Amino acid sequence: MIEIRWHGRGGQGAVTSVEMLALAAIEEGKYAQGFPSFGPERRGAPLAAFNRVNTHQIKVRSNIYNPDIVVVLDPGLIGLVNVADGLKAKGILIVNTTKTAEEISRILNFKGKIATVDATKIAREELGAPITNTTMLGAVIKATGVIKLDSLKVPIEHRFGKLAGRNMKALKRAYNEVKMSNIN
Amino acid sequence: MTTKKKYPEKWTELNPGCMVFEAGSAKAHKTGSWKAQHPVWDNRKCIKCGVCYIYCPEACVSRTEEGYYAADLEYCKGCGICAHECWPGAIEMKEEEV
Amino acid sequence: MAKRVGMEVAIAAAEAVALCRIDVAAVYPITPNTHIAEHLAEIVADGKLDAEYITVESEHSSISACCGASGAGARAYTATSSQGLMLMHEILPIVSAMRLPVVMGLANRAVSGPLNIWNDHSDIMPQRDSGWISFFAENGQEAVDMSIQSFRIAEDPEVMLPIVLNIDGFQLTHMIEALELPSQKEVDRYLPPFRPLATLHPDKPVSMGAYAFPDIFTEVMKVKDSVLIDSKKTILKAWDEWGKQFGRWYKPVETYKADGAEVLIMTMGSMGETASIAVDELRAKGVPAGLVKLRLWRPFPFEEFREAIKGAKVLIVCDRAVSFGGPGGPVAAEVKSALYNDAGRPAVLNFLIGLGGRDVTVENFKDILEKGVQAINKKPAGGYIFYGVRE
Numbered sequence A: 001m002i003e004i005r006w007h008g009r010g011g012q013g014a015v016t017s018v019e020m021l022a023l024a025a026i027e028e029g030k031y032a033q034g035f036p037s038f039g040p041e042r043r044g045a046p047l048a049a050f051n052r053v054n055t056h057q058i059k060v061r062s063n064i065y066n067p068d069i070v071v072v073l074d075p076g077l078i079g080l081v082n083v084a085d086g087l088k089a090k091g092i093l094i095v096n097t098t099k100t101a102e103e104i105s106r107i108l109n110f111k112g113k114i115a116t117v118d119a120t121k122i123a124r125e126e127l128g129a130p131i132t133n134t135t136m137l138g139a140v141i142k143a144t145g146v147i148k149l150d151s152l153k154v155p156i157e158h159r160f161g162k163l164a165g166r167n168m169k170a171l172k173r174a175y176n177e178v179k180m181s182n183i184n
Numbered sequence B: 001m002t003t004k005k006k007y008p009e010k011w012t013e014l015n016p017g018c019m020v021f022e023a024g025s026a027k028a029h030k031t032g033s034w035k036a037q038h039p040v041w042d043n044r045k046c047i048k049c050g051v052c053y054i055y056c057p058e059a060c061v062s063r064t065e066e067g068y069y070a071a072d073l074e075y076c077k078g079c080g081i082c083a084h085e086c087w088p089g090a091i092e093m094k095e096e097e098v
Numbered sequence C: 001m002a003k004r005v006g007m008e009v010a011i012a013a014a015e016a017v018a019l020c021r022i023d024v025a026a027v028y029p030i031t032p033n034t035h036i037a038e039h040l041a042e043i044v045a046d047g048k049l050d051a052e053y054i055t056v057e058s059e060h061s062s063i064s065a066c067c068g069a070s071g072a073g074a075r076a077y078t079a080t081s082s083q084g085l086m087l088m089h090e091i092l093p094i095v096s097a098m099r100l101p102v103v104m105g106l107a108n109r110a111v112s113g114p115l116n117i118w119n120d121h122s123d124i125m126p127q128r129d130s131g132w133i134s135f136f137a138e139n140g141q142e143a144v145d146m147s148i149q150s151f152r153i154a155e156d157p158e159v160m161l162p163i164v165l166n167i168d169g170f171q172l173t174h175m176i177e178a179l180e181l182p183s184q185k186e187v188d189r190y191l192p193p194f195r196p197l198a199t200l201h202p203d204k205p206v207s208m209g210a211y212a213f214p215d216i217f218t219e220v221m222k223v224k225d226s227v228l229i230d231s232k233k234t235i236l237k238a239w240d241e242w243g244k245q246f247g248r249w250y251k252p253v254e255t256y257k258a259d260g261a262e263v264l265i266m267t268m269g270s271m272g273e274t275a276s277i278a279v280d281e282l283r284a285k286g287v288p289a290g291l292v293k294l295r296l297w298r299p300f301p302f303e304e305f306r307e308a309i310k311g312a313k314v315l316i317v318c319d320r321a322v323s324f325g326g327p328g329g330p331v332a333a334e335v336k337s338a339l340y341n342d343a344g345r346p347a348v349l350n351f352l353i354g355l356g357g358r359d360v361t362v363e364n365f366k367d368i369l370e371k372g373v374q375a376i377n378k379k380p381a382g383g384y385i386f387y388g389v390r391e
């Protein structure tokens, strides 16, 4: 079972990322959970959202404390929130940033795998807005292989309708542009 | 002729939800004994507007053949609403006589 | 054919209710309500369901409107949560006394105060004696299945009682997960149209909700109690037929590795699955642990419960509500009274856990089960424990 924690801010659509990923996994015949951090959501305030993906039924319903994957949608959260908290030593940290993996590793004191991508730039160019929730899905898929890129098509189309094409394009770009680096 | 039971004898005889399927069964409860006063109509003042008929909470006021109004005293509770609402003052509440 | 989908559980519950072709939904559509209310509104507004969606000014009104609608012969549904249910409290026993088969989806959340919107069972427990059938869903699939079963059971001529389906708030309602949504055809096959005992219609007058004097009130209470107890027969039948049609089987008390277990842990709602992982881990280490899940809360399934815990030395009851100044959690109190006359009864340990959204982990359940193991062959301590309280 793979556990993922997403960091974003209220209004940035982290809950949508979680939903898209869960739906795509289920679309593949897997089992998945997608859930927000329970409680009120305030625009702009840091928040987390979660996924579990598994090949068979998921029984655990408690919070996620030791994720295998952490995704950071907003570069401004680094330093504000301890995004690497509880992340498994062998886990993967996927960050929307213009910094290098080495810099991120130093700031967070995280020695595991780090993937970086300038998702804000991609989102601005492809979607005309710095909303990185779908873009970062591309980076997550490339860095982890947790689902297939194609499996997102149906949920993204269902969710974004006319804008689905642009979102798919943005996330494909992130898929191609993400830089993987193993610090060790 | 069998006399009707006031209540079902056993709990198993109750209607589901205590529903009463007999229409107008409240007729058996003669509320006329509750009144300390009763309304008396003075048809000379009555303009046949029907307000007393509409306002009577017991729905015991009905129209007579001549188009005036009268209460069925078996059910009239003596509340005086009809007298209060009758603006030409055609209804007067009178004490019940001993 | 049923289709496997990924869906938020609250939305799936609303879809299931729509498949039941309800006539009326009366809901107070803002906090503390969930997506159940919101999504039902969407379904009706989109013209996918020919129903009256009444947005009322309070939950007291939503349940009252359901009462009237059901009396008029409509299949009526409402959804609420925590304080909303508290506001309905006054009307709940009236709905059951009038034998109106209203169905309610309850997203269980803590009751104030202090203000807290998270998951526990403190909203449903004070409604225990309202005369409603009450059951708990453990996951999204069960929330869907039981929403549909609820109408069939409630509207059975032998039952004609309202049902509250407990769906844990957040832990279930806000969870996107995989589940099977039955097709309209399948639901139509399982759920016949609603045939009310009587309807409020001028052509066939009937009085509903009549006064009961002291000389009849005891008899009425006896009827209420008996009908609720007897509803178990219909519930079992409806679950059996569900199993035959859909291949998913439901029991009043579910067990997991309970055979030969010396220590049993008992849960309700969404905690059962997490607890089952702890049981697996302890069993792997050779600890005779097992799990009992109470699905049917009212009518309380005494027989099935006794059968499920037979042979256990320690029974750990996990309560998600507090009976302040009382005998412990409300479930443990009932369990103890159910066992009082049984000679071979197990020791009962009572933990109050998962209050107001406090997370309960597999580790917590393992810890609790180990405490149960330590209690084997010891004189039961009695009382109750606020699990994890900071001291």
Ligand code: SF4
Residues within 6 Å of the ligand: B041, B045, B046, B047, B048, B049, B050, B051, B052, B053, B069, B085, B086, B087, B088, B089, B090, B091
């Ligand atoms: S309200 Fe007065 S005036 Fe009008 S019908 Fe009745 S008695 Fe006559």
Ligand code: SF4
Residues within 6 Å of the ligand: B038, B039, B055, B056, B057, B058, B059, B060, B061, B071, B075, B076, B077, B078, B079, B080, B081, B082, B083
């Ligand atoms: S006194 Fe009251 S009950 Fe009697 S006729 Fe007038 S309004 Fe009706």
